[in-house]
Amino acid sequence: MSSTLLTDRVRVFLNQFRHRLWVKPLIVCLLSIMAALIAKLADGTGLAQITPEISLDSIEVLLSIMASSMLVIATFSVGSMVSAYASAATTATPRSFVLVVADDASQNALSTFVGAFIFSIVALTAVKNSYFQTAGLFILFLLTALIFSVVIFTFVRWVDSIARLGRMGTTIEKVEIATAASLKRRKHAPTLCGVSVSSEASGRAVHAVNVGYVQYINIAALQNWAEKHKMRVVIAALPGTFAAQNRPLAYIRADSGDLTELDNTPVLAAFQIGDVRLFDDDPRFGLVVLSEIAGRALSPAVNDPGTAICIIGTLIRLFTLWDEPLTDNDRQAPEYNRIEVPEICPHDMCDDAFTAIARDGAGIVEVAVRLQKALSSLASSHDKNIRAAAEYHSELALKRAKIALNVAEDYKAVQAAAQQISQ
Numbered sequence: 167m168s169s170t171l172l173t174d175r176v177r178v179f180l181n182q183f184r185h186r187l188w189v190k191p192l193i194v195c196l197l198s199i200m201a202a203l204i205a206k207l208a209d210g211t212g213l214a215q216i217t218p219e220i221s222l223d224s225i226e227v228l229l230s231i232m233a234s235s236m237l238v239i240a241t242f243s244v245g246s247m248v249s250a251y252a253s254a255a256t257t258a259t260p261r262s263f264v265l266v267v268a269d270d271a272s273q274n275a276l277s278t279f280v281g282a283f284i285f286s287i288v289a290l291t292a293v294k295n296s297y298f299q300t301a302g303l304f305i306l307f308l309l310t311a312l313i314f315s316v317v318i319f320t321f322v323r324w325v326d327s328i329a330r331l332g333r334m335g336t337t338i339e340k341v342e343i344a345t346a347a348s349l350k351r352r353k354h355a356p357t358l359c360g361v362s363v364s365s366e367a368s369g370r371a372v373h374a375v376n377v378g379y380v381q382y383i384n385i386a387a388l389q390n391w392a393e394k395h396k397m398r399v400v401i402a403a404l405p406g407t408f409a410a411q412n413r414p415l416a417y418i419r420a421d422s423g424d425l426t427e428l429d430n431t432p433v434l435a436a437f438q439i440g441d442v443r444l445f446d447d448d449p450r451f452g453l454v455v456l457s458e459i460a461g462r463a464l465s466p467a468v469n470d471p472g473t474a475i476c477i478i479g480t481l482i483r484l485f486t487l488w489d490e491p492l493t494d495n496d497r498q499a500p501e502y503n504r505i506e507v508p509e510i511c512p513h514d515m516c517d518d519a520f521t522a523i524a525r526d527g528a529g530i531v532e533v534a535v536r537l538q539k540a541l542s543s544l545a546s547s548h549d550k551n552i553r554a555a556a557e558y559h560s561e562l563a564l565k566r567a568k569i570a571l572n573v574a575e576d577y578k579a580v581q582a583a584a585q586q587i588s589q
Contacts, residue, residue, distance in 0.1 A: 196463035197281065198282070206232075218304065232318075243275055258462070265344055338480060341459070345443075350487070355506040360385055361507070367414075370418050377411070378441060389504055395419040396422070416433055450518050456477050471530050475532065482540045491548065499569070517555075524566055528570035529567075
């Protein structure tokens, strides 16, 4: 249990820092300072006897060029990244912003440019003050040449990446990847490594103190508390649930005895509540974001049914991933026998994914037909709950299309696609 708790905490901690632009540049800056000064260690060895003598002027010229150019490139990269972020927020949805900010290629490029600038400044200052001897200058020359090579490679790779960053296709791909990763984690541990809910929630209700969304639940900490006090905890608010003072986060029941004097503060502390939903432990949020992108594309101001059709295909891939059977090795066995956790309802997932598309695309025949074909695909799922949800949304979308479509032939096309579900 302790290893699982540690791994889960590390994952949450690292994911939080991935969305901070300053983390990687700071780390690279510290490494750059160390690299600029570590060349001094070579002066205390016998390398001076076998290394060629490097002219001070050549090193100073290289470092001066690097110092003057890297700051300009770093400034340019920040401007390009900000433009890409704004493009993602306006063309797709503001909820996708966090994924665009976490783009590794852009963060690595910015870190490389800033790190090269810091390295050149520190190394140039040391060279000007005769800090290095023959061996140290040679090592510094090699480090400078290496950093030049890394900068050139990074710049070429980053130009290819920044040309796509913030574009609609790239944003959809990032949302799909994040949603697929979250779905896989929940599929392997549908009850978050707890046990299934055995009965209706009862016991003392634990209400949220802060208003916001449940972002993460520390199930291991709840298990430790429950074992210590001989309690059972029933989770009532999964990650993604909007928490308010009138909505219980969990219910606690004692094996025996009274709950009057029990301190439930540790239970509240196990629920991380924030202002926004996160992709990491909330698979439904990814479906909502994809649906939002499709809804914006179907608005009269944008009028881009092709993007909505693309989103429908993405949603079917995600539901197909969710429907894939698991082997015994893939499914994580319950580790927390005192924590009861409800599973995600497939009907709710379909509501998140298809309601907005069916509503906003009802008057566009190509979108309505594609949606019916997609729901027909889901209707052949192994999961009876997904089949039932697909049939329900097919009927609902057909009703909307009947109201919105003015041409009889268009409605007949949608109706014909819907009839494939019953065949």
